[in-house]
Amino acid sequence: MLVVVGMRVVVGVLMVGCAGRGIHPGILSGARQAATVPGVVPRTLPGSGVISHTGRMYGNDVIDPNEPLNAAEQAAAEGTDDGVASLSPAGRREQAATDLAAFDALIAADQRIEPRDAMPEKYRQTLIRQIAQHAHSEIIGMQPEGNWITRAPSLRRKAILIAKVQDEAGHGLYLYSAAETLGIDRQELLERLHDGKQRYSSIFNYPTLTWADNGAIGWLVDGAAIMNQVPLCRCSYGPYARAMIRVCKEESFHQRQGFEILWTLMRGTESQQAMAQDAANRWWWPALAMFGPPDTGDAAAGPTSGSHTEQSMAWGIKRFANDELRQKFVDMTVPQAQKLGLTLPDPDLRWNEERGHWDFGQVDWDEFWRVLRGDGPCNAERIAHRRRAHDDGAWVREAANAHAAKAQTRARESAA
Amino acid sequence: MASATYLLGLADDALIYAQRLGEWMTNAPQIEEDMALGNIALDLLGQARALYPHVGELDGTGRGEDDFAMLRYEREFRNVHLVEQERGDFAQEMARLLWFSAYQVELHRSLSGATDEVVRGVGQKAVKEVRYHLDHAQQWVVRLGDGTDESHRRMQAALDWVAPYVDELFDDDPVSVAAVREGSVGVHSPASLRPAVQHVVELTVSQATLTMPDPPAWRSRGGRDGIHSRPMGYLLAELQHIARSHPGATW
Ligand SMILES: [Fe+2]
Ligand SMILES: [Fe+2]
Numbered sequence: 001m002l003v004v005v006g007m008r009v010v011v012g013v014l015m016v017g018c019a020g021r022g023i024h025p026g027i028l029s030g031a032r033q034a035a036t037v038p039g040v041v042p043r044t045l046p047g048s049g050v051i052s053h054t055g056r057m058y059g060n061d062v063i064d065p066n067e068p069l070n071a072a073e074q075a076a077a078e079g080t081d082d083g084v085a086s087l088s089p090a091g092r093r094e095q096a097a098t099d100l101a102a103f104d105a106l107i108a109a110d111q112r113i114e115p116r117d118a119m120p121e122k123y124r125q126t127l128i129r130q131i132a133q134h135a136h137s138e139i140i141g142m143q144p145e146g147n148w149i150t151r152a153p154s155l156r157r158k159a160i161l162i163a164k165v166q167d168e169a170g171h172g173l174y175l176y177s178a179a180e181t182l183g184i185d186r187q188e189l190l191e192r193l194h195d196g197k198q199r200y201s202s203i204f205n206y207p208t209l210t211w212a213d214n215g216a217i218g219w220l221v222d223g224a225a226i227m228n229q230v231p232l233c234r235c236s237y238g239p240y241a242r243a244m245i246r247v248c249k250e251e252s253f254h255q256r257q258g259f260e261i262l263w264t265l266m267r268g269t270e271s272q273q274a275m276a277q278d279a280a281n282r283w284w285w286p287a288l289a290m291f292g293p294p295d296t297g298d299a300a301a302g303p304t305s306g307s308h309t310e311q312s313m314a315w316g317i318k319r320f321a322n323d324e325l326r327q328k329f330v331d332m333t334v335p336q337a338q339k340l341g342l343t344l345p346d347p348d349l350r351w352n353e354e355r356g357h358w359d360f361g362q363v364d365w366d367e368f369w370r371v372l373r374g375d376g377p378c379n380a381e382r383i384a385h386r387r388r389a390h391d392d393g394a395w396v397r398e399a400a401n402a403h404a405a406k407a408q409t410r411a412r413e414s415a416a
Numbered sequence: 417m418a419s420a421t422y423l424l425g426l427a428d429d430a431l432i433y434a435q436r437l438g439e440w441m442t443n444a445p446q447i448e449e450d451m452a453l454g455n456i457a458l459d460l461l462g463q464a465r466a467l468y469p470h471v472g473e474l475d476g477t478g479r480g481e482d483d484f485a486m487l488r489y490e491r492e493f494r495n496v497h498l499v500e501q502e503r504g505d506f507a508q509e510m511a512r513l514l515w516f517s518a519y520q521v522e523l524h525r526s527l528s529g530a531t532d533e534v535v536r537g538v539g540q541k542a543v544k545e546v547r548y549h550l551d552h553a554q555q556w557v558v559r560l561g562d563g564t565d566e567s568h569r570r571m572q573a574a575l576d577w578v579a580p581y582v583d584e585l586f587d588d589d590p591v592s593v594a595a596v597r598e599g600s601v602g603v604h605s606p607a608s609l610r611p612a613v614q615h616v617v618e619l620t621v622s623q624a625t626l627t628m629p630d631p632p633a634w635r636s637r638g639g640r641d642g643i644h645s646r647p648m649g650y651l652l653a654e655l656q657h658i659a660r661s662h663p664g665a666t667w
Contacts, residue, residue, distance in 0.1 A: 139447065146442040150435060153658040153667040154482050159461050162438060166454040169447050211658055211667075261667075269665050385442065393445025395570070396506050399563025406562060 069259060071227040071332065072252040107316055112238040115181040123315055127237050128182050129198070130317065135175035136193045136200035140382050142168045144208040145217060153211055160257055161214065167250045174247065178239040194387050201225075202368065203290050205376030212265055212272075212279035218258015220280075220287035220333070226251045227329045228291065236316030259336065266341045273341075280337070281345045288360075289368045291326040330358045420474035421494070422595035423535065424484070425640050426523070427467035428495035431485055432648075433516060434460035435655055439503045449506075452552060456513070459545040463538060470534045486659035490642070490649055497636035498581035500648045504574070507567070510556040511574035512581075517549035518616045519585050522609040526602040535601050554620045561624025572626050580632040586610040589640050 068074040103119050106112070113119055146165045152158035176186040192198040203221055208214065229251065232244040265276040295309045312318035320328075330349075337344050348361035371379070437457035444450040465481045472479035498512060524546055527539025560571040588607040596605045621628055636645065659667075 142442045142450070149438040149441055150654045151658055153486075153662070153665075155431075155461060155465050155485050156481075157667055158434075158438070159458060159465070162441065162454050162458050162461070165441050166451050166458075169441075169450045169454075173447055173451075264667060268667075269662060271662060272665055389443045389445075392443070393449075393506065395564070395566050396445035396449075396560070399567030400559050402563040402567075403559040 069336065070223050070252055070255040071230045071328070072248040072255075074332070075230050075233075075248075107236055107314075110236075110316065112241065113236050114238045122311075124182050126312065126315070126317065127240065128179055128184055131175055131179040131182070131240055132184075132189045132192065132198050133200060135172050135179060135189065136198060137204065138168045138172035138175060139193075140200040140204045140386060141221075142172075143382055143385055144204055144206075144378075145214055147208055148211065148214055151211070152214075157261070164218070164254055164257065167254065171247050171250070174243050175240075178243045181239045190390065194383065194390060196374075196383065199372070200382075201290060202372045202376065203286050204382060205371050205379045206282070206286050207377050209282070210275050210279060212262065212275040213283070215258050215261030215265060215276065216279035216283040218254050218256075219262055219336070220258070220283045221290070222251050222254040222258060223333060224287045224290040224329055226255060227325050227332070231319040231325075234316075234319060259340070262340050262342065276340075277342055280342045284344050284346070285363060288326055288330070289363050289365075291329065292322040293363075293365055293368065294323050295321045327357055330360050334358050417474055418591050418594035419532070419598055419601045420471050421591045422601055423467050423474070424471045425494035425496075425591070427464045427471060427484070428493050429499050429516075430460040430467070431464035432493070432495045432651065433499035434458075434464065435651060436499060436501075436503055437509075440509070445506055453509075456549050456552070459542070459549070462545075463542050466534070466538045466541075470532075482659065486656050490644055490652055492642055493644065493648070493652070494640050494642060495644075496581070496584045496639040497645050498578070498585065500639075500644060500651055501581065502647045504577065505570060506556075507560055507570040507574035508577055510553050510560065511571070511578040513549060513553040514557050514617060514620060515578060515582055515585070515613070517546050517553050518613045519609065520546040521550055521616075522604070522612050523602075526604040526609065529603045530601050532600040539602070550616070554623075557620050557626070558624040561621075561626040568625070571624065575621065575626060576629045576632075579629045580635045583635045584637060584639055586613075587637075587640070591640065 068077045142165045152161050235241040262276050265272040346361045352359045434457040437453050440453040441450050468481040468484040524539040524543035530536045560567040586606045588605050592606050595601050
């Protein structure tokens, strides 16, 4: 079986700190090109399928590798992941929206807004905030698993883990590029992250304590992220929607790899099984909290609640209520937990024949808000780590800019 | 058998450097560089994983990649000291990568001519990869050398730092010489690789407006005999501790 391990890339010429230059043409034009990251030349290496080395991906025939394991694969199986293509082929629309009436018409027709189109300032700001938060989550999300690269228990796992963390970096860059189409540059967004003015997903404020956490993150966190992101493939803003299609495909690999880590542990020694169960216990509730508090009711509050939600729905940025996505995730994940042999830490979890869904308990929203506001096990550590890397690298980026400027001057002088 | 021992050293170089490069992920000066160094680490890991099982075949022990990586002791590792040194600043990494990748370009060219089919395959695949690594290192050495006063100073200091670890890459130890004489694992002994490597490095250094360091007062020795420097034990502790904590487990 050929198994691809995420995206393999190598950096060619780096573009340092030039605002706007990093925007990838695929994001701007919507052309279906080979996915790339700004400044990065994609490279597929023959025989880079590092998983296939040891044979079957799941190590057991009980799990059907063709069975959809996450929302991205489900959508692909149902043929609904091509939403963007059916939404707005480039030719269908004669001209760009030149005024807000045209914007409204495009939204009403469920067509895509492109960077050249006029758009309400609030729409632009909402998207910047959401895309930036998403990009920051990819970048901060490298840390919990990056923490295990040097300790992965086998060379195969080490390779998969490096490729995964690398993928997340690519997602971050791709999303920063999407945000740049809205007129803000990566440098500024990073500053907002470092200054705590913009958030990242609160899930990454939890620590990775054992090897099994890498499995639980892939299975649950990437799984929940995909559930959130598949609808975004039909987001009204073209560059974001296109970024999401590509990102979802890779997240889908991550989710399978996480599942496979746990699968292997659950068929291993007693202490490996205990490790897997402990990780599932710790990550289950934070994963459910990833969908955010209910959009209405007592727990609802914060930036995505109430009128914000309504507005985002009307603008085609948000397509499902938080509770709806959470339910879908639970319904998809519980049978997988059963296959794994893991117990999910919720005494209220039971199949509801009438509803045709799994009933489940209440997320601890007090904990959610506490962690979101900064009082989680790793909030301070994540930002400090990110700032340290950024600050330590300042002289390198300055040098690259200085060299580029010198080279330009030299070229101009020799041309004159 | 000299060939197996020789190849084990090459595999260990690749693994241990991959381990060090992996430490850069989330710590690099910019996100593109997290990806690039991760990519180089993956390529090196791929070299090691291709070579280890073959060593296990050649030496008749049937050991697999994780037996070699996770279950050997420090004295059994045959990598050079260059790759085991602790992660320094970004200039130090680029100085190390410049020498190592320039060396690996020549090495894998040599392996590409091996009569041993596996070794030839590794060489032919890797030679394409390590050209990217070299290109990456060269670009950064030039940027840093030609960049700001600070980057110039750091890059020059990095070249000085790496200098004592360079000779070891090109030592014609008895095992390498015997292995090359056997002919199945390549056509060039380590010492014969040096002129081409030296040329590439000197060219890059002068392009970067830097100077080649004076011959260092001391040089590293012993890696190929399993005599390592202080950081090696800590590196192995981190690399091996999960695997060793669960004897017999699969992952
Ligand atoms: Fe991601
Ligand atoms: Fe992911």
